[in-house]
Amino acid sequence: MISKLSHVSIYVLDQSSAREFYVNKLGFKIHTDAPMGPDTQWLTVTPPDQPDLEIAIMPVKEGMTFTKESAKAMRTLIENGTFGFGVFECHDIYATYEELKAKGVKFKKEPTKEFYGIEALFQDDSGNWFSLGQKN
Amino acid sequence: MKLKEYPKIYLYKRVVHAKMYIDKNFFEALNLNLVSDEATFSKFHFIRLFKTIYSLTPHQYLRKVRMENAKFLLAQGHSITGACERSGFESVSTFTSLFKKENGTTPAVYRQLKLALRNEMKFQPNHFIPNCFAAVNELKKSNFEEVA
Structure with a gap:
């Protein structure tokens, strides 16, 4: 019986720029940083209050899980903001929004009251979208 | 309710500004008066x-940020004295006892393990x-192959 999710992947255009974004802007912690082939690391980060969920920051490039064609197609989709990868929770969305905005994070939707809580939408440095939520 | 209609957003901005001031200057001799002045409260x-x-x-x-930074520096191989000084703790003895209290181990053991x-x-x-990632990158043979 499956008991929990331990790893999830986020595909990014540039692994080193994504490291800066997830660690220095979002405040995530590096869990694992191990070499995985030329110019690529197995890089996982964890949200501050969830140290057992590793988010693998996976660069989209040929020779990983991608062919040349599929890598090109995937990069275009990411750049165009096609993917919404998940929902992050925070204790105080107004404070989190103000801090991330001050750090240059791009928001598509400012904190807004919805029937399920307060929600904002932001984009990572590659173009992936995330919901930022505070429950009612 | 939209953010612009939120009545206390100006307060948030000032507190967030002070929090970011701590994040940026934790290694200095900060005191609460300095930080609250920063937020104009x-x-x-x-x-x-x-x-x-x-x-x-x-x-x-502030103490949490200093401790996190000290842990980061120790994991990078900095000495205990170096990690203590570069994180804004007043003395090595204060740092060591606080470290042990909060992390259940000494800075030396933590550094060694990291x-x-x-x-x-x-x-x-x-x-x-x-395995699902390593096998694709030929770092090791997939367990699936062994089972088959």
Whole structure:
């Protein structure tokens, strides 16, 4: 019986720029940083209050899980903001929004009251979208 | 309710500004007066608002940021004295006892464990990469092949 999710992947255009974004802007912690082939690391980060969920920051490039064609197609989709990868929770969305905005994070939707809580939408440095939520 | 209609957003901006001031200057000899001045609040009002937003007092938050930075430096191989000084702690003895209280181990043992882990990541990366990714990158044979 499956008991929990331990790893999830986020595909990014540039692994080193994504490291800066997830660690220095979002405040995530590096869990694992191990070499995985030329110019690529197995890089996982964890949200501050969830140290057992590793988010693998996976660069989209040929020779990983991608062919040349599929890598090109995937990069275009990411750049165009096609993917919404998940929902992050925070204790105080107004404070989190103000801090991330001050750090240059791009928001598509400012904190807004919805029937399920307060929600904002932001984009990572590659173009992936995330919901930022505070429950009612 | 949209953000622009939120009545106290100007308060948030000031408290967030003070929090970011701590994040940027934690290694200095900060005191609460300096930080509350940064937020242009009275000390009492500032502590109350800060705790409402971050569930920690500014002092507790400053200590947490300093401890996290010290742990990061120790894991990178800095000496205990170096990590202590570069994180804003007043003395090595204060740092060491606080470290042990909060992390259940001494800075020396923590540093040793983290450096061993770092070496293992560097020289035996396949110990850390799940098979589904490692097999694709030919770092090791997939377990699935062994079963088949």
